Amino acid sequence: MRPLHLPHRNPTSSLASYRLTAREPTMSPAHPPRVSVIIPAYNSMPELTKCVTSVMEQTLGPDEIEIIAVDDGSTDGTGPELDRLARTCSHMRVVHQPNSGGAGGPRNTGLDLAGGDYVFFLDSDDYLGPDALRRMVAMADENRTDVVLGKMVSVGGRAVPTAVFSHNQPRTDIFSSAAYRTLGCWKLFRRSLVERLGLRFPPYRNCEDKPFTAAAYLNADGISVVADYDCYYSRNRQNGNNLTLTAADLVHRMDGTRLCFETVARYLEPGPRRDRIMRRHVEWELCGPLRALLPRESEQRAREYFYPQFRDWARSYVSDGLFRSLTPPDRLIVHLLRTDRFEDLMTVTRNAKEDAARGNVVDKGRVYWSHPFFRDPDKAVPDDCFDVTDRIPVHHELAEAAWTGDGDVLRLTGHARIESLGPLQPTTRLILRPHGFRHPDIPVPAAVGTAPQAGDDPATGFTVDVDLRTVDAGAPLGDGLWDAYLDVRAQGISRTVRLRTTSTDTDGRRATPPRRELNADVRPGEPATARPFFTAHGHFSLEVRRTDAGAASPVTDVAWDPSRRATLVVSGRLDDEAGGPRPTALRAEADRGSVREVPLRYARDDSRSFTARMPVGKWRPGRWTLTLRTDAPGRRLPVPVTRELSGTRWFRASRLGRPYYAKPLRNGPRGALMLRVAPIRLVAAVRRRLG
Known part of the structure; x- marks a missing residue:
């Protein structure tokens, strides 16, 4: 496969365009650094000092790290401060170059000079936890992975990704994790991967790092996630001149968005896997900015410059399978782009906030978004663009789980409702689903119209009695782990959700019924126990096992x-x-x-x-x-x-x-x-x- 050369490489990254400080690193070629930390810097005072010193103080050790700081034509004292810091660190070099207009150019300069096994991109606004690089390098070494994500922490309210950092992931990929939700380049990359692909940053002021990271993800031999340590602290500058804030207009996003789509299409064949990755760009780089930013443009510029590009992306990269996976607001936007309806698109984007708050309408077992275009004969938009049946929120809570008397009946009480659809129907039921073994789901009827706690709406209350002696079509519940689901029904609509509770005690624990010895008369010769429990996420499950199975x-x-x-x-x-x-x-x-x-x-x-x-x-x-x-x-x-x-x-x-x-x-x-x-x-x- 040909290397990916991201286009329009900045000429300021050439060796003829920059100068080095007098102090050069003393690291011997026989002992190359483990990590090259690349810091692009433009008018970065006063945050710059903490950024650089956080690298100098890493537990990985100075002999394992080289710091390449690139002053991109600063005018506020950034250059002299970098030179001062370099005089205190023999493994730091500083490059001074003319301003390139974005972070991609100085990052490319750093890549041209990097000699480490890994490269790490650190923005001059931000800083590292002391043990960050050691942990990330160890994770990559132990699991032979090409990209490592270190947990990000918000400082001063700057948005950071959280889903991917729910737990450590020694080895995963973009299809098995939430890694692709974060396309910022603040990660550890194996340098051989970067050089094999010929990766460099395009000279865009915004979204320049997304195609780079996407290409690395799509070609990586494994991805690791360090989630049990605060690795990367992301902060806004005191003067408010972060590039993400000063280059937030639509015009600054278009080139990077185009390259994101092209990168995914280059490395993934059409099909469900490509759709899954492409969906991120359709939602975050196409529909989101279009809805939020297009109405700010003049109508002429929107029609002649931005609209043709958005329309081309919708037609080229949104397959029918991907279209069906989108939310109704995004489906409507993509449909209008595909069918070349500029005026209707502008109407939808200008009224997006008001229309998002409109209710729903139920018709023939389906729920639809009550948008002004819904079933308007003049607009002729298909019903599929407004169908929210599988997305309408279900609110529920298991209030109590307890054994009744001395028998084998487990009583579950709580409340549930499908948003905006009124009281529960009597056909609402509990479902016991086997976990990790083959067995049909077991439905258990629920009694609705009860209020589990004072102040609850009786119309949303439910009670389920699970008789472990007869629950399986008259037979006792078999051995194994059973997960509890609730099939919530209202106005002919059915939504099935994992039964859970959010309430905990002061120690963060959830009260569960005790383990119970099951009735020996029902299971002669098979003494067994039932153990109700909550998972770490508050989901309710029930384990049945023979008493001697735990020997x-x-x-x-x-x-x-x-x-x-x-x-x-x-x-x-x-x-x-x-x-x-x-x-x-x-x-x-x-x-x-x-x-x-x-x-x-x-x-x-x-x-x-x-x-x-x-x-x-x-x-x-x-x-x-x-x-x-x-x-x-x-x-x-x-x-x-x-x-x-x-x-x-x-x-x-x-x-x-x-x-x-x-x-x-x-x-x-x-x-x-x-x-x-x-x-x-x-x-x-x-x-x-x-x-």
């Missing part, structure tokens, strides 16, 4: 055979004191029902030690749960999850040598080990490796 597993080791990469070896030893059923076979059950078994081989000289060798090379793709079958009918013991077990890869001869992989998962039923088996996507793998 210590006899398995002592799970590993891949070093001589046969597609063979899993499970070893164990029975407790000398423990009674109970004797394991006889290693069993693997797929989520689609297929079963594989191999016998346990007990040692001749030790009748309590066993080993089993399970070949996985011919398993069908899917999730496989591993248990030990015992000599007691219907009794199985889970093979426990082990942190030491990694994934493995092999070639399947029957599939023309196609590579497959098996990867351990952590959410098997009753704590059992689960393996995901799937073919390796060759095209994606080759793209990551070769670019």
